[in-house]
Amino acid sequence: MIRGFFRLVGLLLLAGGFVFMVYDGARWVADQALRFTRFGEFWNDIHQSSQQTFRAWVESHAPWLWSSIARFVLDQPVFAVMGVLGILLMVLFRPRKPLIGYSRS
Numbered sequence: 001m002i003r004g005f006f007r008l009v010g011l012l013l014l015a016g017g018f019v020f021m022v023y024d025g026a027r028w029v030a031d032q033a034l035r036f037t038r039f040g041e042f043w044n045d046i047h048q049s050s051q052q053t054f055r056a057w058v059e060s061h062a063p064w065l066w067s068s069i070a071r072f073v074l075d076q077p078v079f080a081v082m083g084v085l086g087i088l089l090m091v092l093f094r095p096r097k098p099l100i101g102y103s104r105s
Contacts, residue, residue, distance in 0.1 A: 003093045010089030017082035024079065039081045040074030 020037060028034050043051045058066045073081060 006093040013086030021079040036077035
């Protein structure tokens, strides 16, 4: 049950990544300038105070984590972050291979 839920979340993240790739591509065609929507900008547009709270929490527990990893992820395009997370969830929670010669019941 939980495996199916996480696969659904992964599939929705993949779909969201595809939507943002199309959005950035359409904006590129319209503006004649390639500019990707960054994950940090998207998070600010959705809920700005949660990003500030997350930053304060990370800096209080591991300051090196914010400067090295979190800022790197926030500077990446939204479609890349959503796509990688979606693929990771789909791979981690894929169905088990059937056992040959054994029944599961």
